[in-house]
Amino acid sequence: MSQRDLPSFLPVGGTSGSASIREPRTTLVVGVPAEPGLWVFLFGDMTIFGAFFVVLLWERRQDPTEFARSAAQLHQPIGVVNTLVLLVSSYLVVLALEAHRRNLRELARKLVNGALICALAFASLKAIEYSLELHAGHTPGSNRFFTFYYVLTGVHLLHVVLGALLLSWWRRRTNRAAEWSTDRGLVEAAAVFWHMVDLLWVVIFALVYLACA
Amino acid sequence: MSSSMLKVLNVCAWSGPATVVVTFVGWLIAGVLPFPLGPASSLDQVVSFYTDDNTLVKIGLVVATLGMALTLPLCAAISVHMVHMEGRTPILSFLQLASAAVAQVLLLLPLLLMAVIAFGAPDRMSESLVFSLNDIVWLLFLTPIAPIGVQMIAIGVAILNDETNIFPRWVGYLNFWIAASFLPDILAYFFFSGPFGWNGIFIFWLATTTYAIFLFVMPWAVRRANAELFAAESQAAVVPA
Numbered sequence: 001m002s003q004r005d006l007p008s009f010l011p012v013g014g015t016s017g018s019a020s021i022r023e024p025r026t027t028l029v030v031g032v033p034a035e036p037g038l039w040v041f042l043f044g045d046m047t048i049f050g051a052f053f054v055v056l057l058w059e060r061r062q063d064p065t066e067f068a069r070s071a072a073q074l075h076q077p078i079g080v081v082n083t084l085v086l087l088v089s090s091y092l093v094v095l096a097l098e099a100h101r102r103n104l105r106e107l108a109r110k111l112v113n114g115a116l117i118c119a120l121a122f123a124s125l126k127a128i129e130y131s132l133e134l135h136a137g138h139t140p141g142s143n144r145f146f147t148f149y150y151v152l153t154g155v156h157l158l159h160v161v162l163g164a165l166l167l168s169w170w171r172r173r174t175n176r177a178a179e180w181s182t183d184r185g186l187v188e189a190a191a192v193f194w195h196m197v198d199l200l201w202v203v204i205f206a207l208v209y210l211a212c213a
Numbered sequence: 214m215s216s217s218m219l220k221v222l223n224v225c226a227w228s229g230p231a232t233v234v235v236t237f238v239g240w241l242i243a244g245v246l247p248f249p250l251g252p253a254s255s256l257d258q259v260v261s262f263y264t265d266d267n268t269l270v271k272i273g274l275v276v277a278t279l280g281m282a283l284t285l286p287l288c289a290a291i292s293v294h295m296v297h298m299e300g301r302t303p304i305l306s307f308l309q310l311a312s313a314a315v316a317q318v319l320l321l322l323p324l325l326l327m328a329v330i331a332f333g334a335p336d337r338m339s340e341s342l343v344f345s346l347n348d349i350v351w352l353l354f355l356t357p358i359a360p361i362g363v364q365m366i367a368i369g370v371a372i373l374n375d376e377t378n379i380f381p382r383w384v385g386y387l388n389f390w391i392a393a394s395f396l397p398d399i400l401a402y403f404f405f406s407g408p409f410g411w412n413g414i415f416i417f418w419l420a421t422t423t424y425a426i427f428l429f430v431m432p433w434a435v436r437r438a439n440a441e442l443f444a445a446e447s448q449a450a451v452v453p454a
Contacts, residue, residue, distance in 0.1 A: 151400065
């Protein structure tokens, strides 16, 4: 197809219309993990979770006995194990990041694999926990506590899935040789996102499983 | 780009904040704000919303429907810049434009249906019909999040793939966050009261707040890009390659 066939709003040459005039701006800053823009998403996400937590505590004040009675029916041992699983995964991510930085790609891949296994273990335990709760007749509509239990852990599980996808993307990067500066953006984004998943779970565990009980 | 084209692009950008202001005023007149009807509202409350101050409800909804349509010029201007980001294969630009149009229909339809209820509620609809139609209005307004989510993810991906930073990269991440903030809206099907009912803090209030952020931040980014595009093209015109 000749360039004359293209409508005039499509720039010729396949590059951005003004690319030749603009200077590409660097997006990675020393001292800030991943690119600064990602933190808009992370802080925004944590703000919404923060609002979830505030409303949860406010609802609990309306009916502390009902919340305590319901929270006592959760399977705390599963929650404890899942907390440990995520803490271990976060530590593996820290080690993997350090290994990747020092260009030890083989080691980095193994460590990311470990974190992915933790993610899978977390999701499996969560599935078991959900089926136990549903089997016991506790549904999201049972009462306000279980609404929050399912919504908070469900939205968090969505983050675990997204985090695992980012970790898998990182894992693929460990298969090829590249400069650290090329990999840094993605690798640090995956690591930082995974730490957020861990951090949010620690707060959810403390509030839903412990504080309400 | 001529300076008159720059003006058109800038006016399109301003339609973002205009959407927020006009729709807000319309909703205030209609009484949708400050406290919208909820799934826990009684039959009497729902019927009296449409029959007391019936004329004000209609006037407010007319204003709100006009205001809501002002997102379209903004989305067109966003697509112009996305075409510059993508070059010869502007698939995300087309996706953004198409999904914005669908999202627009899904935002307008409930408001129009609300006006229809206000038309019929005083003497040609049964109370239970008013009640059921009101359910349709609110669930239709808040739960179809997929088109608008696709729109924002398309914008975000285009921004992050663009090496020339026509829009700042954080605006791309902001779009992902706004898309994510709509996710709780689907819970409105499951709850009849509380924070996850359709008028709850995590449904109506969260979604309208983050959409308002979109309608203020995107115009800012579009106007900034308009100015740079105009400067770049007039510079290129002065110095022929």
